[in-house]
Amino acid sequence: MVGIKAEVLKRVYDELVSEAGADFTFCTQLIAVETDDNLVAAAVCAAKSGIYAVKAKIYIDCTGDGDLAALAGAPFEKGDEHGNLMPGTLCSLWANVDFEAWKKSGLSHQDALPKAFKDGVFTHHDRHLPGMWPVSGNIGGGNIGHTFGTDGTDERSLTRGLVWGRKSMLEYERYYKGYLKGFEKMELVATGSLLGLRETRRIMGDYVLCLDDFKNRAVFDDEIGRYSYPVDIHPSGSGESDFAKFKDEWENLRFGKGENYGIPYRCLVPRELTNVLVAGRCISADRYVQSSVRVMPGCYITGQAAGTAAALAVEKATDTRSLDVADVQARLVKMGAFLPNANKS
């Protein structure tokens, strides 16, 4: 496994969006919407130049948190039945890591972590440590530590999460240097400017993709992609039983080679709204499927489908529900999408 070279990726995304002719701005926050019955009439944004409204025929909500859809009144669910959310993680970059020595050592976190817990290295006895992967040479990209109890839709909670994430790096540095091999000279280069969030709102759409669909490798007439990734619910606490539950799901709710499930177009269409689509980790799914589809390839699939559907809806002067999904599928297939069941619809 290799980590992402973030600086290269930023330039690639800048170029892709610029070349596509999109008019875009950074440092701009959606803060409200104006609605007209079940239509979003304007998205209200705040930026350096002030507060302004953006009018569009179709809106695609890729905020991860489903901010636009929620502001417009679409129903949503958040977390488990008690409101517990998967924790966030503040991603990090480390220099001077000897990955060869780490590989050769054969040590595992599951052996080393209990020793560090016993020695009082950590505030939380978090058994779930995804780890660190080479980004380039001796630079490691860390998916290290969890910010338990962070709600990504609340700025106070997010702030606490970021502060804790930065502080916790010291504990992990002590752990990596003292209990593993290859990390003795490691040095923290940077932590992310944003907290990595796995879960907030799931916008309820015309269909809610569920665990049974996952288990049945479901096929849908209106599927806009097929996808494969295990159920990956990071525990919302650091208890032993939380970790055991995560491990059981991660090991058993997964597919064999070539197996996958369909993602219906209806999961991108929020209830109550006729000119909004959602894509990414906030699509309409139960918590199990969200934990699978939230991962990047799933977000690419729903993002591409939502963009394609929005363009078609504008071209055909129709809304998100009156659109013929067969047209969306045909265009996606033309772009190379894997839709083996599309011609059956």
Ligand SMILES: Cc1cc2nc3c(=O)[nH]c(=O)nc-3n(C[C@H](O)[C@H](O)[C@H](O)COP(=O)(O)OP(=O)(O)OC[C@H]3O[C@@H](n4cnc5c(N)ncnc54)[C@H](O)[C@@H]3O)c2cc1C
């Ligand atoms: C620590 C961590 C490690 C992961 N590792 C992997 C991995 O190895 N492989 C993998 O495939 N996936 C991984 N994932 C999952 C994946 O990265 C995310 O789930 C995915 O990025 C979600 O994409 P998204 O576009 O739906 O949401 P996000 O990535 O959350 O993007 C939403 C964007 O919208 C912006 N935004 C939010 N609200 C507003 C608003 N009101 N106005 C304006 N902008 C707004 C946010 O700032 C953000 O830029 C990881 C996730 C985390 C947290």
